[in-house]
Amino acid sequence: xxxxxxxxxxxxxxxxxxxxxxxxxxxxxxxxxxxxxxxxxxxxxxxxxxxxxxxxxxxxxxxxxxxxxxxxxxxxxxxxxxxxxxxxxxxxxxxxxxxxxxxxxxxxxxxxxxxxxxxxxxxxxxxxxxxxxxxxxxxxxxxxxxxxxxxxxxxxxxxxxxxxxxxxxxxxxxxxxxxxxxxxxxxxxxxxxxxxxxxxxxxxxxxxxxxxxxxxxxxxxxxxxxxx
Numbered sequence: 001x002x003x004x005x006x007x008x009x010x011x012x013x014x015x016x017x018x019x020x021x022x023x024x025x026x027x028x029x030x031x032x033x034x035x036x037x038x039x040x041x042x043x044x045x046x047x048x049x050x051x052x053x054x055x056x057x058x059x060x061x062x063x064x065x066x067x068x069x070x071x072x073x074x075x076x077x078x079x080x081x082x083x084x085x086x087x088x089x090x091x092x093x094x095x096x097x098x099x100x101x102x103x104x105x106x107x108x109x110x111x112x113x114x115x116x117x118x119x120x121x122x123x124x125x126x127x128x129x130x131x132x133x134x135x136x137x138x139x140x141x142x143x144x145x146x147x148x149x150x151x152x153x154x155x156x157x158x159x160x161x162x163x164x165x166x167x168x169x170x171x172x173x174x175x176x177x178x179x180x181x182x183x184x185x186x187x188x189x190x191x192x193x194x195x196x197x198x199x200x201x202x203x204x205x206x207x208x209x210x211x212x213x214x215x216x217x218x219x220x221x222x223x224x225x226x227x228x
Contacts (some may be wrong), residue, residue, distance in 0.1 A: 001028070001073040001074065002026055002028045002067065002073075003027055003028065003032050003073070003074045003075065003076035004027065004028040004029070004049075004050075004067070004069065004072050004073055004074065004075050004076065005022050005027045005028070005029055005030065005075075005076050005077055005078065005079060005129075005167065005223065006031055006032055006052070006069045006075070006077075006078045006079070006113075006117065007019050007022070007029055007030065007031060007036060007078070007079040007081060008032040008054060008056060008078070008079065008080050008081055008082035008110065008113065009032065009033075009034075009041065009050075009081035009082030009083065009133075010029065010030070010031035010032045010033055010040060010043065010052075011033040011034075011035075011036030011039040011040040011084070012036070012081065012186060012187070013033060013035075013132055013184065013185070013187060013188065014181065014184060014186060014189070014212050014215050015031075015032075015079065015081035015082065015133075015187025015215065016031075016039070016043055016079050016212070017215065017216035018079050018081060018215075018216040018219045019047050019049060020030055020043075020046070020047060020216065020222065021042055021213070021216035021217055021219065021220040022047075022079075022216075022219075022220050022223065023046075023047035023048060023049065024220070024223060025220050025223065026068070026072070027076060027161050027220075027223065028047075028048060028049050028050070028054050028072070028118060029043075029044070029047050029049035029050075029084065030049060030050050030051065030068075030069055030072060031043050031044045031047075031049050031050065031051045032052050032053075032054035032065060032082065033051060033052070033053065033054060034053075034054065034055045034056070034066040034082070035101065035220040037051070037053070040052075040215035042142065042194075044161070047092070049107045049108050050068075050072055052065045052068050052069065053065065054082075054113075056082055056104070056105045056106075056108075056109025056110065057101060057104050057109060059104050059112060059210075062109060062112045062113050062116070063112075063116065065113070066113060066116030066117060066120060067116075069117065069121075070116075070117075070120045070121055074121075074125070074130065075117065075121040076128060076129060076223060076226075077113070077117075077128040077129035077130050077131075077174075077175075077226070078113070078117055078130050078131075079123065079130075079131045079219055080107065080110050080113075080130065080131065080133060080160065080164075081133040081154070082106075082109075082110075082134045083102070083105065083106050083133070083153070083157070084101055084102055084105055084106075084153075085170075085188050085190075085201060086097075086137075086150045086152070086153035086188075086191060087099065087102070087150075087152045088191060088192070089149060089151070089152075090148075090149055090151070091149075091162075094149075094151040094155075095152075095197045097156070098152060099151075099152035099156075099170045100157035102152045102153060102155070103152075103155070103156050103159060105156075106156035106157065106159060106160050107156055107159035107160055110143065110160060110163060111163055114130065114167060118167075118171060118174075119120075122171075122174065123171070126173050127140065127173060127228060128174055128175070128225045128226070129174070129175040129176075129177070129178045129222055129225075129226035130174060130175070130176050130177075130223050131176075131178065131179065131219045131223075132160050132163075132164045132165060132176075132178045132179075132213070133178075133179055133181070133219075134157050134160065134161060134178050134179065135153075135154075135157055135180060135181065136180050136182040136183075137150055137153065137154055137157075137179070138154050138157050138158060138161075139154075140180055141180075148158055161178065163174050164178060175216070175222060175223075175225060175226035177222040177225075178188075179215055179218050179219055181210045181215045182204075182209060182210045183197075183200060183204075183209040183210060184209055184210040184211070184212055185208075185209050185210070185212065186212055186216060187207075207222035
């Protein structure tokens, strides 16, 4: 049986593309989904994978998904792609339940998930790969500021980055990587004003945003790098 990779947000744009890219490289994707059950099941059938209900804002759902992932056979690692859509508010108006949901999902939920996967499978094999999907909106590149009016989303992504750095420090045998895509052609763009998006596209090379398939290839490449 091929090694499995659990992909959170697997029914979304980047997560779904990652499932396809991993399957093309011989992995069995475990398609984690919160509400997109039909998309997840169709993708699992397409890729020879398994659809797993996984609500990162629900501890019982996380624990059940971990148990299912461990039962699915050898585990190569996880792709942390799930995130709520950005809340488009000025920084100090973005606090409250929506901001808390971003943190619970992007940071706390992935933290609990990794706890189960590392202790339940990866630590026994002393190898594995974890890839976190961050964003260019964080302003990680020199000279690139963080995006305005996306504070809850950006703060939570920085929390995920901190989680991944701590994971790499405490488990040095793990391959821990991140990808930082720009605006990407996925359904998450639906939260933005179309006029704003068109102005941004006009400033991009070729008038296009990032391609989920390109991001997915980078993710899958990290798993190939981690192979013994």
